[in-house]
Each structure stands twice: as structure tokens, then as C-alpha cells.
Amino acid sequence: MVSAHSHKAHEFHPHIQDVFDYADAVVTGRKLACELERLACQRFYADLERESDYVFSQDQAVRFIEFTQLLKHVKGKWASKRQPLVLEPWQKFIHANLYGWVHKETGLRRFRLAYIKAPRKSGKTFGIAVPIGLYMFTADNEHGSEVYCGANSESQAWEVFRPAKQLCEATPNLRKTFMIQVNARSMEARLGARFQPVIGKPGDGASPSCAIHDEYHEAADSSQFDTMATGMGAREQPLQIVITTAGTNIESPCFQLEREIERVLRGEVENDEVFGVIYGIDKDDDWTTEEALIKANPNYGVSVSAEFLKAAQKYAIQNSSKQNAFKTKHLNIWCWARSAFFNAQKWLELGDSSLKIEDFKGDECFVGLDLAKIHDISSIVTVFRRFQDGQLHYYVFSKNYLPEDTIASDERPELKERYSRWYIDGHLLAGGESEMDLSLISGEVIAMQQDGYNILEVPHDPHLGFLIAKELAESGLVPVEMKQHGSYLGPGMREIEAAIAAGRIHHDGNPVTNWCIGNVQGKEYSNGGLMPAKENSSSKIDAATGLIMAIARAMLGEDDVSMYETQGIQTV
Numbered sequence: 001m002v003s004a005h006s007h008k009a010h011e012f013h014p015h016i017q018d019v020f021d022y023a024d025a026v027v028t029g030r031k032l033a034c035e036l037e038r039l040a041c042q043r044f045y046a047d048l049e050r051e052s053d054y055v056f057s058q059d060q061a062v063r064f065i066e067f068t069q070l071l072k073h074v075k076g077k078w079a080s081k082r083q084p085l086v087l088e089p090w091q092k093f094i095h096a097n098l099y100g101w102v103h104k105e106t107g108l109r110r111f112r113l114a115y116i117k118a119p120r121k122s123g124k125t126f127g128i129a130v131p132i133g134l135y136m137f138t139a140d141n142e143h144g145s146e147v148y149c150g151a152n153s154e155s156q157a158w159e160v161f162r163p164a165k166q167l168c169e170a171t172p173n174l175r176k177t178f179m180i181q182v183n184a185r186s187m188e189a190r191l192g193a194r195f196q197p198v199i200g201k202p203g204d205g206a207s208p209s210c211a212i213h214d215e216y217h218e219a220a221d222s223s224q225f226d227t228m229a230t231g232m233g234a235r236e237q238p239l240q241i242v243i244t245t246a247g248t249n250i251e252s253p254c255f256q257l258e259r260e261i262e263r264v265l266r267g268e269v270e271n272d273e274v275f276g277v278i279y280g281i282d283k284d285d286d287w288t289t290e291e292a293l294i295k296a297n298p299n300y301g302v303s304v305s306a307e308f309l310k311a312a313q314k315y316a317i318q319n320s321s322k323q324n325a326f327k328t329k330h331l332n333i334w335c336w337a338r339s340a341f342f343n344a345q346k347w348l349e350l351g352d353s354s355l356k357i358e359d360f361k362g363d364e365c366f367v368g369l370d371l372a373k374i375h376d377i378s379s380i381v382t383v384f385r386r387f388q389d390g391q392l393h394y395y396v397f398s399k400n401y402l403p404e405d406t407i408a409s410d411e412r413p414e415l416k417e418r419y420s421r422w423y424i425d426g427h428l429l430a431g432g433e434s435e436m437d438l439s440l441i442s443g444e445v446i447a448m449q450q451d452g453y454n455i456l457e458v459p460h461d462p463h464l465g466f467l468i469a470k471e472l473a474e475s476g477l478v479p480v481e482m483k484q485h486g487s488y489l490g491p492g493m494r495e496i497e498a499a500i501a502a503g504r505i506h507h508d509g510n511p512v513t514n515w516c517i518g519n520v521q522g523k524e525y526s527n528g529g530l531m532p533a534k535e536n537s538s539s540k541i542d543a544a545t546g547l548i549m550a551i552a553r554a555m556l557g558e559d560d561v562s563m564y565e566t567q568g569i570q571t572v
Helices: 014-028 035-049 058-068 089-100 124-138 154-170 172-178 223-234 253-265 290-296 306-318 320-330 344-349 404-409 413-425 438-450 462-474 486-502 511-519 542-554 558-562
Strands: 054-056 101-103 113-117 146-151 187-189 193-199 210-214 239-244 274-278 364-370 378-388 391-402 454-460 479-481 505-507 521-524 530-533
Touching (some): 014 035, 058 089, 089 101, 089 113, 089 124, 089 274, 124 154, 124 210, 146 154, 154 172, 253 274, 290 306, 306 320, 344 486, 364 438, 391 438, 391 486, 391 511, 391 542, 438 454, 438 462, 454 462, 454 542, 462 479, 486 521, 486 530, 511 542
Parallel strands (some): 113 274, 146 210, 210 239, 454 479
């Protein structure tokens, strides 16, 4: 067996020695690397040392690497000199894992799914995606292989296929050896092989042996990914590979997949058929330093120049509106919409699914209601407050509703898939058939009070809140109509912003609410007022608005919110 400490005593092919040297440098700290890159290398060594159904085949790994390095550049400064592709050690590490690990009895490849996330200009296309596509198309000895470059737009679908096609056109020996026929929108080869770009779902009857999802962070839903995975059922050793940078939608299928990969890397979930490596910086790193650039960019100074990255970093430091774009593209950090008001990533980190609302029954709370009839979400957001070390902390629990018909048949694909997933998982609740039954909302809040929750106020929007305010008041609750003006909602937004930054807000991790938080934009007025806004009708902010109203009341002193001469419907 080979380990991080023993491998130098073995004789390896130079390519494989590069793999071990790279992994050693990462694991020992001689190379700047983030936690997830380091975990990928540690997993490699752990797999070498443990007893399992899989073995590492140096010959299979070398075969792939040598195939790749017979190809020649067709793009960039190396193309004019007809220089061959030269894989960097980190790229060899990826390929050695994907093609070197095989089942000890059958010899079939171990990994069926790979997730590789690296910043822009890191050599993902020519160093990873194109070689994999061409190898699986020609040299994998798979009868009738089908290789698809999947994307949601035509331009993106061609980002991998076009250079693969150009490589075949520029390499007569490759075409001759594998009998490649280059067509306008596809390629064919011996044994009935096929290589083509795909927009959306592949056609009926498709049986992918390899599916490459380039820049998966742009995918609005997982339909293409799921269809490809299902179509691979008849293949003995298929490979589905996601190659991406970070994005701006942390409710995307790409972000959800990344969370699953992280759990595998951390050993929280065991899955021998999934490979993942993620390049970037760690959450406490200073993004303004050169060390951050080196750490996040595995091809620093190779395919992306140090001067370019430093200049982009300097520009982002000087222009706050450009910082999220820089962090996403060049540091591989997930950031929500560029114009998002709240720090959505930090908000996510403050989520805690172990929080139970029952544990807060004796604490004062505020129940914010943002209500809708058909297309928007109706949200109940309950905020408890506790003082810790002299600071006010908030604990947030939420429930979100839509009519059944909206969940089932929303015409917008980006919403339909999301709503269905949340509904199945129990995060989005059905509230009526064709339109929202607001009595469900009032009934839920009244039931909370009857169950012993200490509800001081029920702040609500005036648009529909008046329909249930009287019922709430008659039950002994204190509805507070919150005017949808910047002077009333702005303080709540500022307090949430500050509480997120200071780690003073804690929540149950409801993904619907997470999404709404990330969609909030800030609309500022000349008088200092601040209002929540959204980019478009598909960017829902309902749960966030409910939270803003509840926080705006909860942040006040006790005398401001709980002392009333008479109970009834209050207006602020």
C-alpha cells in the first residue's frame, strides 16, 4: 500500500509521481490550498491505505494522461507553436483519480460522478473537459459510446464541443486511428461512437457513456443532469462530470450538488462512486491578499497570469459593486446576486437545522406575516429574542405556503422545479387549491398562542393582512400593521444586516427563506429610507419581508412593543 509518507520509496511512472508530489505538497501545507482541496488529497491517500473493492491502476491513469498529452493546442498563445497539451500536476491528480481507480475484480472504473470546481481561466476546458470528452469518445473501448456536452444555452454547450472538434480537425492521426468523422454539429467514430453538444434534455433513446456539464452553476434546474444520469443505466462504467466555477444562486442544483460533495469529502457520507475536488479560499481568508489568489487558482501563473489576477483584485477592492463578481469568478466563492443587500453566504452559515422552536416556548417572540393570494409566497416568520453577553440575538423559524395549483403548474421552469422539490421535502406547504387560504395562516398563529408561545406582536403587511387582523385581535393577539415604507422597514433591514455580520441571528435553515433572503435588493431613498426590492417577479422575497417586519419590532425596547393601554389592531 502507498501512503503520503511511503510513496517516495516506490517506483512510479513520472506522471504518477507528479500526482503524489502534488498531493504531498497539499497535505503537508507546502502548497497553499483550501480545506476542500486538502480533503480531496487526504481522501486519495486514505483510499490507498484502506481495504476496499477498489485498487489504483497506475497503467490506466498513465494511459489517459499520455493520450491527453498527444493532443495539441488549438487556442491561445500555444496554438501558433503547435505545442502539445501539458497537464499540470493538479490536473494529473484529477485524471489519475478518475481513470486510475478501478474495481479489483471487474477492472471497471470506480467513479461514476465527478465534481470539479475551479476559478475561471484555470484550464478546466483544455486540461479537463476536452481530454475527457475525446478519450471517452475514442479510446475508452466502449461500444457505441455517446458523449454529450450538456448546457442550458447553445453558446455554453459549444464551449467544450468546439475545441474538441477543432482538435480532431487539426490532428489527422487522431482522426485516422479512431476513424473520426467530423460533422457540423456532431462527430462520429469507430464502434458507433458519437460526440455532440446538447441543449436541455438529450433526445429519446440517448444512452450517455459520458456527460460533461460545463459551468453547471448556470443551470436553472437539474432536469438535464437527472436525465443524463438516468440514461446511463445501461452503461457499465459511465462518467458524469460537472466542471464549474462558483455562481450567484445558492439555491441552484449546482450549489446543492456541491453541498453533497462536501459531505463526502468530510467523511460525513460514504460514497465510493463520487469524486470531488474544490479549489478556492476558506471562509476566514482575507480575499484582498495575493495568498488568496494563489490558494484559489491552481493554475496561478500558468493559464492565468499573476498580473491579470492582481489587477482584477485591485479593481474589485476599489469598486465595491464589482467585488462579488471578482470573488465568484476568480476566488470561486458563491455569492448571491451582485446587487443582493444581505450577505447570503454568511446567512447560510448561520443556519442550524438542529434548532427546535419548542425550545423557545417561554421566550418573547414576534410573528411576521407576508401574505399573498396566488403567485407569491405567504410566509409566517417567527422571531425570538435572547440577550447573550450583553448583545441581542435573534432566533428565526419560518413556514412558507403556496396554493397547490401554483406549486404544480407554475409556467416558469426555474420556479416549477424549485417549488416541486421544496414541496416534496416539506419546506414549502400547500395552502389552498387555486388561491391561498389565509385562514390557514391565522389559524397557525392562533394555534401557536394557544400552545403557550409568548407572542408579543404579529406585524403584517397592510395589503392582505387586514383580512385576518380582526380574527387575530379577537383571539388576544396584537396585530401590527406595518406600512410598506422605507422609514418603517429600513431599520429592520439594517438590523438584519448588522446581525448577520455579527453572527447575532440564528435560523432553522429553511431553504425557501434562504432563497428569499438572497433575492433581496435594497432600494434607498434620499431621505435615508430603505425598502426591500426584487430584481424580477421570479425573485421572491416574501419570507425576507416577513423577517424584516418581525425584526423591526423585535429590535425595539420592551416598553415600545409590549405595553399597550388596550389590545387590538395596532398601526405603525
